Amino acid sequence: MxxxxxxxxxxxxxxxxxxxxxxxxxxxxxxxxxxxxxxxxxxxxxxxxxxxxxxxxxxxxxxxxxxxxxxxxxxxxxxxxxxxxxxxxxxxxxxxxxxxxxxxxxxxxxxxxxxxxxxxxxxxxxxxxxxxxxxxxxxxxxxxxxxxxxxxxxxxxxxxxxxxxxQAVGANHADAVVQRFPTGWHELGVLDDLPEEAPVRIEVAGEPLFVLRRGSRVDVLADVSTHLGEPLSDGRIDDPGHRGATITSSLGSVFEVATGEVVHGPATAPAVRFETRINGELIEVRLPRS
CATH class of the missing domain: 1.20.120 (Four Helix Bundle (Hemerythrin (Met), subunit A))
Structure with missing residues (x-):
């Protein structure tokens, strides 16, 4: 029509x-x-x-x-x-x-x-x-x-x-990642290749991911803000060496890197968080409950 x-x-x-x-x-x-x-x-x-x-x-x-x-x-x-x-x-x-x-x-x-x-x-x-x-x-x-x-x-x-x-104001702009990302574990890369306490953007299974390494700990979020879809990797990271590190998107939303939880709006939905594991020298990721 x-x-x-x-x-x-x-x-x-x-x-x-x-x-x-x-x-x-x-x-x-x-x-x-x-x-x-x-x-x-x-x-x-x-x-x-x-x-x-x-x-x-x-x-x-x-x-x-x-x-x-x-x-x-x-x-x-x-x-x-x-x-x-x-x-x-x-x-x-x-x-x-x-x-x-x-x-x-x-x-x-x-x-x-x-x-x-x-x-x-x-x-x-x-x-x-x-x-x-x-x-x-x-x-x-x-x-x-x-x-x-x-x-x-x-x-x-x-x-x-x-x-x-x-125009999708107020919608969760990261939900499609959960629908598209394939189930199971997927290779992210070699641990020693990741910079220390500096976020990087890595594509896995066709999806861009926000990755932050701290020693042997690697936190991974979908590289898309739930607010209006702006890349988290373009944002500002605060206290990268601490567990409570946060990432502030270009439009002002603040997410906790370790959990994806919203610290400050305008986002209301948490960022999409990935589980990680180290398999030999490789880091692997999957969606929770995948």
Whole structure:
């Protein structure tokens, strides 16, 4: 089935360089607000292991959908106003989490994301005005404002789908490694050929791997960040001589080398870790439970 022609301009937002001055200015503000790393990790969803923004959006969206239904039910004005108020309050953490994810995405994603945010936050303003109008007794005007807000929420939701499913913001970009890598043990190389405490990129079975040797210990991760697929070998390694060594990707995600666990976001899924063993002079690797 062909894509609807009316939707094609949405994809063109990715290349709309005219949005870049807005993106840069908003990025500066978001970076200043998200200075505490613990706050940023919480908004990304690092403790939960999944992005928080999609889950947090459910409350305001659900509240406003419920209000739209009640607006056509006689005698339900008070309940509708209550749902709109709940949505207005619940939107705040959803907005914050969305901006946190947006700030750690790529430029094409940020162009679409800034329009997505503009639509949703304009809807938030309309719903706030709707609640105030209803509270003042102007139910008819409040319903008109809510209807306009509902349309913007729908448009913003479509852009959110484009970000999540076409541009893969929030998805685990390393999961395909687990599906592709063959089962069993595979030769990585000779232990003495690996540099000490210096990460290297080695391809095994067609997959690039991030390898760090420390004496006779060799830690191996898939050379792809779970955040947006950036190579870990292009990142910065800290404390390579210690078991708690970490690798910081080019987009800011921090992983523990020994376990692959996320230390800091924006990544929420751990890096793909490989088991290793030394067979004579050779190092061999496999996926856990392979």
């Amino acid at each position: 062909r894509e609807l022609r009316i939707l094609r301009p949405i994809a063109k937002l990715e290349d709309a360089a005219v949005l870049d001055p807005v993106v840069r200015e908003v990025h500066r503000v978001v970076d200043a607000v998200l200075k505490p790393r613990a706050l940023e990790d919480l908004l990304h969803g690092v403790p939960a292991g999944h992005p928080m923004h999609p889950a947090l959006v459910l409350v305001p969206a659900g509240s406003w959908i419920g209000a739209a239904v009640l607006d056509v039910v006689p005698g339900a004005s008070r309940a509708s106003r209550t749902l709109i108020g709940v949505g207005v309050l619940a939107a705040a953490p959803a907005i914050a989490a969305g901006w946190a994810d947006w700030a750690r995405s790529r430029r094409q994603q940020q162009r679409v994301g800034v329009v997505h945010a503009a639509a949703n936050e304009s809807a938030w303003v309309l719903y706030t005005a709707s609640w105030l109008a209803r509270r003042a007794g102007h139910d008819g005007f409040g319903k008109v404002l809510a209807l306009a807000g509902f349309g913007l929420v729908g448009f913003g939701g479509y852009l959110g789908g484009h970000l999540g499913y076409r």
